[in-house]
Structures are given as C-alpha cells and as structure tokens.
Amino acid sequence: MSGLQSLVEADGSHWQCEVRGRLKAGHRETTSAVVTGDWVEFTPTAPESGIIDSIHPRLSKISRAASGSRSFEQLLAANVDLFIVVVAARRPRIVPGFIDRALVTALLGNIEPVICINKIDLDPERRCAKLASLYTDLGYRVLLASAKTGEAVAELKDIFDGRVSALVGQSGVGKSSILNCIDPGLSIATDELMKTHDRGRHTTTAVQLHRLASGGYVADTPGIKQLRPWGLYRSTLVSYFVEMAPLVEHCRFRDCTHGAEPDCAIREAVQTGKVASTRYDGFRRMEATLEEKTR
Ligand SMILES: Nc1nc2c(ncn2[C@@H]2O[C@H](COP(=O)(O)OP(=O)(O)OP(=O)(O)O)[C@@H](O)[C@H]2O)c(=O)[nH]1
Ligand SMILES: [Mg+2]
Numbered sequence: 001m002s003g004l005q006s007l008v009e010a011d012g013s014h015w016q017c018e019v020r021g022r023l024k025a026g027h028r029e030t031t032s033a034v035v036t037g038d039w040v041e042f043t044p045t046a047p048e049s050g051i052i053d054s055i056h057p058r059l060s061k062i063s064r065a066a067s068g069s070r071s072f073e074q075l076l077a078a079n080v081d082l083f084i085v086v087v088a089a090r091r092p093r094i095v096p097g098f099i100d101r102a103l104v105t106a107l108l109g110n111i112e113p114v115i116c117i118n119k120i121d122l123d124p125e126r127r128c129a130k131l132a133s134l135y136t137d138l139g140y141r142v143l144l145a146s147a148k149t150g151e152a153v154a155e156l157k158d159i160f161d162g163r164v165s166a167l168v169g170q171s172g173v174g175k176s177s178i179l180n181c182i183d184p185g186l187s188i189a190t191d192e193l194m195k196t197h198d199r200g201r202h203t204t205t206a207v208q209l210h211r212l213a214s215g216g217y218v219a220d221t222p223g224i225k226q227l228r229p230w231g232l233y234r235s236t237l238v239s240y241f242v243e244m245a246p247l248v249e250h251c252r253f254r255d256c257t258h259g260a261e262p263d264c265a266i267r268e269a270v271q272t273g274k275v276a277s278t279r280y281d282g283f284r285r286m287e288a289t290l291e292e293k294t295r
C-alpha cells in the first residue's frame with residue numbers, strides 16, 4: 001500500500017489497484033480509505049491492475065492519533081493478529097513509555113501484543129533483563145532477539161507462522177532487519193542512519209505486508225517516535241494496564257484519577273512494590289495527554 005495506490009494480493013498474484021472514488025469520501029488526504037491488511041473486493045481492469053470496490057469490516061486495527069496540530073485517526077494496519085512491539089537493547093535507546101503506549105495501542109485495537117527486544121548482541125551483560133522480566137511478570141511474551149546473530153529468530157518464525165503480524169517500533173530498532181533475517185529472500189532495505197528527530201530519516205517509508213517463506217504475513221512499518229493511541233479517554237486508560245485495572249474498585253473514590261486522592265489503591269500498590277513505578281509513571285504521563293469522554 002502506498003499513496004493512493006494499493007497492492008492487492010489475490011490467488012498468489014498482485015494487482016496494483018486504485019480505490020473507487022466513493023470509498024475515499026470522508027477520508028483526509030493524508031490517510032487512505034484502504035490500509036495494509038484490509039480484505040477488499042476489486043474489479044480487474046488490466047492484467048495487473050484493478051479498482052477496489054469495497055472493504056470488508058475490520059476485525060482489528062492499529063490506530064493512532066496522527067501527529068500534527070489537528071488530530072485525526074491514522075490507521076497503520078488492519079486485521080492483524082499480533083502486534084510485535086520492537087525496541088532495541090541499545091542504539092537507539094528505548095524511549096520511556098514507548099512499550100506501555102504500544103501495549104495499550106495493541107489491546108485497544110484488539111490485537112495480541114508481543115514484545116521483542118532486538119540487538120541483544122549489543123547487550124552482552126543482559127542489562128535489559130530487568131525490563132524483560134517486568135513485562136513477562138505481567139503476562140506478556142518477551143523475546144530477546146538479534147537480527148545480527150539470529151538469536152530468537154526461530155521463535156519469531158514460529159510466532160509468525162499462519163498469522164498476520166505487524167512490527168511496530170522506533171526507526172532503527174531493526175524491524176526490517178528482523179524480517180530479512182527470517183526470510184533473506186525479502187531483501188528489505190535497511191540502514192545505518194537513524195536520526196532522533198521526528199522528521200529524521202526512515203528507511204522504511206510505507207507499511208507493507210510481506211508473505212514469509214516460512215509461513216504467515218508480516219507488516220513492516222516505518223519507524224515511529226511515539227505512539228499516541230486513538231480513541232482512548234482518561235477514564236478508560238486504566239483498563240489497558242493489566243496489573244492496575246483490578247485495583248480500581250478498591251480506590252476510595254469511584255472517580256479516582258489515581259493521582260493525589262487519598263486511599264488510592266493503585267498508588268498504594270506502587271508504594272508496596274506490587275505495581276512497578278515505571279508503569280505507574282507511564283500511566284500518569286499518558287493520562288495527562290488524554291481528554292475525558294464528553295458523551
Ligand atoms: N548489532 C545489531 N544491529 C542491528 C540488529 N538489527 C538491526 N541492526 C542494525 O540497525 C540498523 C537499522 O536497522 P533497520 O532494520 O533498518 O531498522 P528499522 O527498524 O527497519 O528502521 P526504519 O525502517 O527506519 O523504521 C541497521 O544498520 C541494522 O544493520 C541487531 O540485532 N544487532
Ligand atoms: Mg525498516
């Protein structure tokens with residue numbers, strides 16, 4: 001999928017398709033009516049091209065608030081079974097809160113998350129083990145991988161087999177490299193260069209779905225600096241923090257914001273170490289950027 005053209009796969013062949021005009025209605029220029037992973041009905045107009053007539057209802061989606069002053073929903077992919085949150089053990093360093101935002105985005109979009117800490121070869125002392133166990137203790141699957149040495153690549157192959165997965169993470173963490181390591185036939189461009197700015201260079205520039213020789217489809221996505229999940233409100237955020245959600249009913253106030261209120265069960269759990277303070281801080285930072293539901 002790129003720009004106004006979408007690549008449709010049908011019966012093993014590819015068709016470069018345009019989207020029928022009426023489907024575009026209501027979509028802003030910067031987003032597309034059709035996204036990677038969509039199931040569509042199309043009419044061939046030439047041997048390798050066609051026109052998309054309709055889009056099937058989406059079972060899951062990766063949705064974020066587009067960056068910029070006027071916020072609107074930007075879909076990265078649809079009908080994805082697994083959301084692979086990719087970070088690097090080193091270079092680039094893990095953006096605080098990124099994993100938590102990605103987990104919320106996955107759960108909100110009805111997608112199972114998996115955390116992949118890549119470039120583990122750059123962390124021989126396994127400094128990231130603590131971070132990994134924080135999330136395994138919460139019940140998430142965490143893989144320590146290396147596209148360079150091939151570590152955990154067999155596991156990733158297994159995870160991808162028979163499913164549709166999407167790799168999401170900052171630029172330069174090695175998303176495309178992981179796919180090349182799994183399936184060298186893909187030969188996706190990867191790059192040394194990575195800038196820390198929003199408009200920095202990104203090697204992958206469009207979301208693309210790849211069919212793996214070992215089985216399954218994986219969407220490689222362009223690097224994102226920070227994920228702002230779409231369709232999330234202040235009062236619903238806590239339900240996406242698995243260890244905090246069950247505590248809410250023990251807060252003294254029904255509308256507790258888990259900030260400065262007395263007898264907040266979540267803050268108490270942070271004090272006793274039952275809830276990691278990094279997770280609580282991440283929750284508070286995210287909450288501060290959200291609005292209350294108006295209706
Ligand atoms: N040491 C080490 N380097 C890696 C590993 N995986 C990727 N790299 C390097 O990291 C750089 C970035 O890799 P890419 O695969 O292009 O990263 P990306 O996440 O696809 O980046 P964008 O497409 O910009 O989002 C390249 O120079 C890779 O060779 C790894 O496991 N270990
Ligand atoms: Mg890439």
Ligand SMILES: [Zn+2]
Pocket residue numbers: 248251252256257258259261263264265266267
């Ligand atoms: Zn509370």
